[in-house]
Amino acid sequence: MPWDDRFEALLRAALPYLSPDEPLPPDAELVDLGIDSMAAVELLSTVEQTYDVRFPDDSLHRETFRTAGTLWAVLSRLFSQEPTP
Amino acid sequence: MTAEVRQGPALCHVVDVLDHAAAARGGELAVTDDHGDWSYAQLADHSRRFAQWLHHSGVSAGDRVVVRATASREFVAMLYGCLRAGAVFVPLGPATTAYQLGQVVADAQPRLVITDRTPPDETAATARSLQEVWAEVRRPGGPAPHTRAEAAPADTALLIYTSGSTAAPKAVVSPHERVLWATRAVAARLRYQTDDIVLCRLPLAFDYGLYQVFLCALAGARLVLLSQAADLRLAAVARECGATVVPLVPSLATMLLHSARRDPGPSRIRLFTNTGEELPHAVLAQLREHFPRAGIQLMYGTTECKRISVLEVDGDRRRPGSVGRSLDGTRIRILTADGVPAAPGETGEIVVSGPHVMAGYWRAPELTAARFRSDPQTGEVRLHTGDFGHLDSDGYLYFHGRGDDMFKRHGVRTSAAEIESAARDIPGVDHAVLLPPTDRRDMVLCVVTTLTPAEVLRHLGTLLDPARVPDQCRVFDRFPLSANGKTDRAWLSRQAVS
Numbered sequence: 001m002p003w004d005d006r007f008e009a010l011l012r013a014a015l016p017y018l019s020p021d022e023p024l025p026p027d028a029e030l031v032d033l034g035i036d037s038m039a040a041v042e043l044l045s046t047v048e049q050t051y052d053v054r055f056p057d058d059s060l061h062r063e064t065f066r067t068a069g070t071l072w073a074v075l076s077r078l079f080s081q082e083p084t085p
Numbered sequence: 086m087t088a089e090v091r092q093g094p095a096l097c098h099v100v101d102v103l104d105h106a107a108a109a110r111g112g113e114l115a116v117t118d119d120h121g122d123w124s125y126a127q128l129a130d131h132s133r134r135f136a137q138w139l140h141h142s143g144v145s146a147g148d149r150v151v152v153r154a155t156a157s158r159e160f161v162a163m164l165y166g167c168l169r170a171g172a173v174f175v176p177l178g179p180a181t182t183a184y185q186l187g188q189v190v191a192d193a194q195p196r197l198v199i200t201d202r203t204p205p206d207e208t209a210a211t212a213r214s215l216q217e218v219w220a221e222v223r224r225p226g227g228p229a230p231h232t233r234a235e236a237a238p239a240d241t242a243l244l245i246y247t248s249g250s251t252a253a254p255k256a257v258v259s260p261h262e263r264v265l266w267a268t269r270a271v272a273a274r275l276r277y278q279t280d281d282i283v284l285c286r287l288p289l290a291f292d293y294g295l296y297q298v299f300l301c302a303l304a305g306a307r308l309v310l311l312s313q314a315a316d317l318r319l320a321a322v323a324r325e326c327g328a329t330v331v332p333l334v335p336s337l338a339t340m341l342l343h344s345a346r347r348d349p350g351p352s353r354i355r356l357f358t359n360t361g362e363e364l365p366h367a368v369l370a371q372l373r374e375h376f377p378r379a380g381i382q383l384m385y386g387t388t389e390c391k392r393i394s395v396l397e398v399d400g401d402r403r404r405p406g407s408v409g410r411s412l413d414g415t416r417i418r419i420l421t422a423d424g425v426p427a428a429p430g431e432t433g434e435i436v437v438s439g440p441h442v443m444a445g446y447w448r449a450p451e452l453t454a455a456r457f458r459s460d461p462q463t464g465e466v467r468l469h470t471g472d473f474g475h476l477d478s479d480g481y482l483y484f485h486g487r488g489d490d491m492f493k494r495h496g497v498r499t500s501a502a503e504i505e506s507a508a509r510d511i512p513g514v515d516h517a518v519l520l521p522p523t524d525r526r527d528m529v530l531c532v533v534t535t536l537t538p539a540e541v542l543r544h545l546g547t548l549l550d551p552a553r554v555p556d557q558c559r560v561f562d563r564f565p566l567s568a569n570g571k572t573d574r575a576w577l578s579r580q581a582v583s
Contacts, residue, residue: 016556017546019539034542036551037316038495041340044317048347057348060317 003072010046011068014039026069040065047071053078097238099261100169102268102302103129110279110305116298117326118157118310125302128162131222135166136234138222139197146171146234148196149244153177153186154215155201156289156310161298163199164289168242168261171234172196175244175256176295178288179313180550184507188253189246192447238262244447245292247388248491248499252506256447257388267391267441268299270412274395275358275382277304277330282353284328286311286319286337291496292388293332293361306330320345323354330356334496338368345375352376356398360384362493363408363484369401383408385484388498389456390442390468393417393435394482407481415439418467419476429478432485437468492521494528497552504555507548508532511541516564519555520578529581530555533563557581 008024017034018024035043043065048054055064055078064074096102103125106115111126123131144150150167152174154160160176167174175193177186179201190198201215236242242264244256277283283301285308287294301308315322319341323331331354333341338359354376360383364372369381380398385408387393394417396409411417418436419427427433438460445453457466471491474484491500501519508517508530516533532541538558546554559581567573 016554016558017539017543019537022539032543034546034554034556037313038336038340041317041343045343045347054347057318057321062314065317 003068003076006050007047007072007075010043010050011071014043024068026072027067030065030067030071035065047075051075051079096265096269097262098168098236099242099264099299100132100165102265102299103132103165106302106305113279113305114307115302116158116161116308116310119312119314121158123158123162125305128158128165131158131162132165132169134222135162136169138218139167139170139172142197144170144172144196146236147173147241149173149175149193151175151177151186151189151193151195151198152215153179153181153198153200153202153290155179155312156285156287156294157201157312158310159215159219160289160310161308164295164298168236169234171236171240173241173244175246176290177246178290178550180288180552181290182548182550184510184548185254185550189256192253193244193256236261239444241444243295245295245388246290248497248503249446249452252502254503255449255452258444258447259391260444263441263443264299264391267412268296268303270414270441271296271392271395272300272303273413275300275356277301277306279305281306281329282309282327283307283330283332284309284311284323284326285332286315287332287334287496291361292386292391293334293496296391297332316340318344318348320348320350320352324350324352327353329353330358332358332360333364334359334361335364335368336495338364338372342368342371342375349375352378354379357381358384360386360392361496361498366405385409385482387468387470387472388443389470390415390437390439392441393437393470396481404477404481406483407477408484409482410480411437411482412439412441415441417476417480417482419474427475430475432473432475435470435472435474435482435484437470438465442466442468492528494522495552497550499553504528504530504545504549504553507553508541508545510548511536511544514541516572518564518572518574518577520574520581526582527557528555530558531561531564531577531581532558533561536560 014035015033059074107125107129112124114122115125115128116123150172152163164174198212199215199218200212239260241258242261243259246254246256249255277300283297285297289295309326357379382398383396383401385394394409394411416438419433420436421427421433445457456469472487501521504519505517513536514532514534518531520529522528538560541558565573565576
């Protein structure tokens, strides 16, 4: 499933090395696009609030935040499990 | 035991702190990292093996050994092992880039560089992989334990690299006796206990992180070293390891609070400390809300003398904005622009003297003479910090800011000159000006280039560590000049806000 615009906007805000006119590749290392620990922690908070989900403790490691694709995969699995309102 | 160690006459070499702890409480845990624990006896043994390995590798007294690595048990053993062998330890953090390492190697001229990058990407011919080195150190029948080389108290133990107002980093020469003196003076204020568990997410190249090693050994406490892997769940990690003391810089405090909000629960933390970069009032209030049992102890210092002042636990409630009183046995003076002592409440440069003032900058006599000035009458060395502040009538210090273009970001001291210099090394960048952070915005890099802002930042990220890479870059066709022909930084600064 491709990600939605909200996800793309949240993620881009944490990636200072990515130009607005450049595409965000699903398999690019986010570290190479300028994400740091602080930005990852803040991204986790905003993603959880925006999608009203909670990342389980065992997903809070660097692999989850390695690429746009890995993060979206974890996130989409979470909200497909949440009861729909 | 703690009191005996603190007052023990035999501490004249930094390794004595470890050897005393190993003799007194060898079976107790000394250091924990992502991969396991070592007792004080095991840490001392590994440091002896590493010292012997250095000896076999041709490192002799006075040689510099650079270690660029994530904080780990091996890092701590290399620190003590290097000092045991009489060599000078030069710690660098894992975020150090090849460009920065090149600057340090050119300056320190080390005998050996050890790095945890695999494969070692360094241009330095002397670079060795940490993993390979430790395979040799650990090999059964490998190096026999080494005791320790004789070192005079005035011999150099550490070179600690820090940013100055110049483009290239410079090292503070830290002799054994002064490192020990500063450690004991800080310990007398912080009072770590034998049952403390100190959670350290600071790089061990940063003196605030590095001295946690010595403070823990002096108290017989346990040090838990965290890597970046823990950043998303700091509160849970603190709970799991039973942390009682956590040294904080603002970025770390913010991450801890994020994690505590997601994951509220009991905590054994009794003390937060802070130096390196001031914790904002809002962060202090949130720490108190989420960790009601923990006290907060604010401090202030500079690598050139380790620590300048320490406030009592929760002293900020009574004296908001203060960073405490001078270490016992040291003196803080506030000097006005005319070089005369300021009255209480009057702002001036913070000038420090005492046995904690380090031995100047490595191979930089002019810079040393400018900062470490001898009193013409007494010959006493006074460290001119370049920082501004005032003392109140009770001798409490209030820090106002830096007088030059240096600033702190993510707890790292840096300067506009240093970042501009690296930005100008990017092919395609003609000119670069760095606007330091203000109360209202983060730092902004302004460049004249045909590259895009993202391209500039991406390239800068390969030259400098993350704390020194801005999030914002503005591209200009040219920079306007001020009336005296210099780049008009005020104009750029207005553009950066709009």
